[in-house]
Amino acid sequence: MKRVADSWGMLLRFPDMCLGVLDNAFDRCRIRPLKDAPIAAFLLLPALVVLGAFGLLPLGYSAYMSLFGGKWGMGDFVGLGNYAEAIGSRAFWGSFLVTAYYAAGTIPLTMAFSFTIAYLLFHVARGRSFFRTVYFLPYVTSAVAAAMVWRGIFNPQFGIVNALLTRWGIEPLDWLLEPRSILALITGREALVSVGPSLALCGVMLFEIWHGSGFMIVIFLAGLSAIPRELEEAARIDGAGPFQVVRKVTLPLLSPTIFFLAIVSVIKSFQAFNSVFALTGDGHGPLDTTQNVTVYIYSQFYEFHRWGYGTAVAALLCLAIMTLTVVQWRFVGRKVHYE
Amino acid sequence: MRRVLPYVLLGVGTLVVTFPFVWMITTAFKTQTEATMSTLNLWPSVWQWRNFAETFRAAPFARYFFNSFLVAFTVTAAVIVTSLMAGYAFARLEFPGSRILFGLVLATMMIPFEVTLIPNFVLIRRLDWYNAYPALIVPWCANAFSIFLMRQAFLSLPSDYFDAAKVDGCGHLRFLARIAAPLVKPMVVTVGLFAFLGSYNSLLWPLVVTSEEAMRVVQVGLTVFSGAEGVRLHLLMCASAIVILPTVALYFAAQRYFLEGSIGAGIKG
Numbered sequence: 001m002k003r004v005a006d007s008w009g010m011l012l013r014f015p016d017m018c019l020g021v022l023d024n025a026f027d028r029c030r031i032r033p034l035k036d037a038p039i040a041a042f043l044l045l046p047a048l049v050v051l052g053a054f055g056l057l058p059l060g061y062s063a064y065m066s067l068f069g070g071k072w073g074m075g076d077f078v079g080l081g082n083y084a085e086a087i088g089s090r091a092f093w094g095s096f097l098v099t100a101y102y103a104a105g106t107i108p109l110t111m112a113f114s115f116t117i118a119y120l121l122f123h124v125a126r127g128r129s130f131f132r133t134v135y136f137l138p139y140v141t142s143a144v145a146a147a148m149v150w151r152g153i154f155n156p157q158f159g160i161v162n163a164l165l166t167r168w169g170i171e172p173l174d175w176l177l178e179p180r181s182i183l184a185l186i187t188g189r190e191a192l193v194s195v196g197p198s199l200a201l202c203g204v205m206l207f208e209i210w211h212g213s214g215f216m217i218v219i220f221l222a223g224l225s226a227i228p229r230e231l232e233e234a235a236r237i238d239g240a241g242p243f244q245v246v247r248k249v250t251l252p253l254l255s256p257t258i259f260f261l262a263i264v265s266v267i268k269s270f271q272a273f274n275s276v277f278a279l280t281g282d283g284h285g286p287l288d289t290t291q292n293v294t295v296y297i298y299s300q301f302y303e304f305h306r307w308g309y310g311t312a313v314a315a316l317l318c319l320a321i322m323t324l325t326v327v328q329w330r331f332v333g334r335k336v337h338y339e
Numbered sequence: 340m341r342r343v344l345p346y347v348l349l350g351v352g353t354l355v356v357t358f359p360f361v362w363m364i365t366t367a368f369k370t371q372t373e374a375t376m377s378t379l380n381l382w383p384s385v386w387q388w389r390n391f392a393e394t395f396r397a398a399p400f401a402r403y404f405f406n407s408f409l410v411a412f413t414v415t416a417a418v419i420v421t422s423l424m425a426g427y428a429f430a431r432l433e434f435p436g437s438r439i440l441f442g443l444v445l446a447t448m449m450i451p452f453e454v455t456l457i458p459n460f461v462l463i464r465r466l467d468w469y470n471a472y473p474a475l476i477v478p479w480c481a482n483a484f485s486i487f488l489m490r491q492a493f494l495s496l497p498s499d500y501f502d503a504a505k506v507d508g509c510g511h512l513r514f515l516a517r518i519a520a521p522l523v524k525p526m527v528v529t530v531g532l533f534a535f536l537g538s539y540n541s542l543l544w545p546l547v548v549t550s551e552e553a554m555r556v557v558q559v560g561l562t563v564f565s566g567a568e569g570v571r572l573h574l575l576m577c578a579s580a581i582v583i584l585p586t587v588a589l590y591f592a593a594q595r596y597f598l599e600g601s602i603g604a605g606i607k608g
Binding site: 015016019020022023024026027033034035036037039040041043044046047048050051053054055056057058059061062065073116117120121123124127131133134135136137138140141142143144145146148149150151152153155157158159160162163164166167210267270271273274277278281293294297298301302307310311314315317318321322325 | 345346348349352353356357359360362363366374375376377378379381420421422424425427428432433434435437440443444446447449450451452453454455456457458459460461462477478480481482483486509510511512513515516517536539540541542543546547557558561562565566572575576578579580582583586587589590591594
């Protein structure tokens with residue numbers, strides 16, 4: 001019996017022993033100027049291999065690929081021809097405009113909504129964790145599955161939203177299938193049909209606000225809990241109203257959080273794919289009005305098999321993201337108030 | 340009034356935010372005619388429990404789930420291991436070039452996914468991984484953000500722990516496995532949850548590197564299902580509900596640690 005227990009103990013201690021042996025081996029090959037280099041190499045190797053092979057290496061390869069034309073791989077060398085074609089293409093600029101509308105429409109609204117919820121959450125005494133869980137739920141649900149639900153709710157024939165509009169005596173809408181711009185629909189002027197985002201794109205934006213706000217709420221809550229409470233208290237005693245306190249005390253103190261969220265969400269919205277693809281079925285949407293740059297790259301690659309051209313567009317997108325990030329750092333970052 | 344107002348606003352917000360979930364669940368239990376009727380009636384007249392069995396018959400969702408779970412669990416385990424190892428090395432070890440290497444790792448965070456999509460597809464083809472599990476798993480086994488979070492967590496541990504362990508004859512590897520990793524459990528859960536969500540919910544990459552039905556993950560399966568079965572809304576809602584369920588369950592299970600981990604990271608920056 002004792003022997004069985006012993007062998008069990010041996011087995012349980014085995015991984016530990018292996019680590020010990022490895023530790024000793026690394027200790028022995030410790031050379032002064034290299035410090036912990038051998039063991040660091042061992043610990044870093046798996047991560048660096050993956051990041052190098054599927055992150056940095058493809059980045060360089062992508063720049064190389066973008067110089068070649070042809071379909072299904074790399075054909076003739078065309079130099080910067082792919083870039084020139086993209087810049088001269090209407091579809092490319094159209095997709096950039098969609099991305100711009102999307103970023104401009106979702107980021108401020110998601111931020112405003114998330115801040116309001118986070119602020120309210122922070123100032124209620126009870127049920128904070130319940131509400132926090134509820135508001136975070138959309139973020140953990142798959143965008144594809146949630147998009148199916150939204151397509152049902154906004155279905156032109158049997159969707160519950162149109163049923164509600166009919167009940168109130170309002171003309172039902174085509175929602176995610178509507179290519180006309182929201183400006184034309186509001187003003188009723190046909191001249192504005194292709195000015196501004198289409199109703200379909202606005203539907204996609206609304207979805208993104210719903211889906212993405214949970215993340216921002218959690219980050220805002222973390223930011224709010226780092227603000228010393230006395231500051232708001234002092235402003236209140238000095239006679240500031242609740243909105244004044246928010247504007248003059250809370251928001252300036254939250255500016256590092258807001259800045260972080262702005263940078264992250266610009267990058268995220270320029271890479272949006274899942275929600276657009278799942279909400280419209282193919283990403284293009286009615287008359288291509290929801291085709292953002294990511295969908296454009298995907299369709300050039302997957303539908304037209306133009307790999308070189310696709311990588312060139314991706315490089316331009318990368319350039320746009322980096323420019324925007326740098327601009328934000330330089331011009332907005334300066335105004336951020338750190339304690 | 341000022342006491343009640345926040346609750347009223349939060350309550351209204353809750354109704355709006357949760358409405359799609361409620362609608363999804365009640366529609367999943369309706370009959371086909373009931374589901375595609377233009378009506379304001381949310382509740383099904385008779386709860387159709389057999390819709391779920393029918394969904395699994397209509398498309399090979401069991402297979403899709405097997406694929407998704409296999410991929411997501413492997414990725415999660417791998418991300419936790421690689422980020423623990425790399426995070427520890429960047430936080431606690433001294434070696435030449437550590438700052439440059441860390442900078443390089445952070446730089447991969449800024450590469451948009453689209454830029455590497457096509458070259459990575461070419462790479463997968465070269466490796467002969469097209470339509471195979473490694474294509475879905477290996478590229479996601481490490482990521483910069485997890486390494487960064489783990490490094491922050493290790494930096495916040497007092498170095499006295501390590502000194503004490505060293506006196507007792509414990510090297511870096513044993514210290515990492517036995518003492519440091521259990522101490523950063525909230526961060527391990529946070530990193531694991533994000534890795535699982537990212538893998539389970541991803542669509543674009545599985546769409547590109549798989550074409551066979553047997554290799555589809557649930558997100559791709561659901562997209563295909565909606566294309567083919569768009570009219571059978573009640574089954575589509577059943578499918579959506581069962582696709583969402585695992586992540587919601589996991590979130591509830593991990594929530595306590597997860598919020599601790601993410602909020603800690605938020606404050607320390």
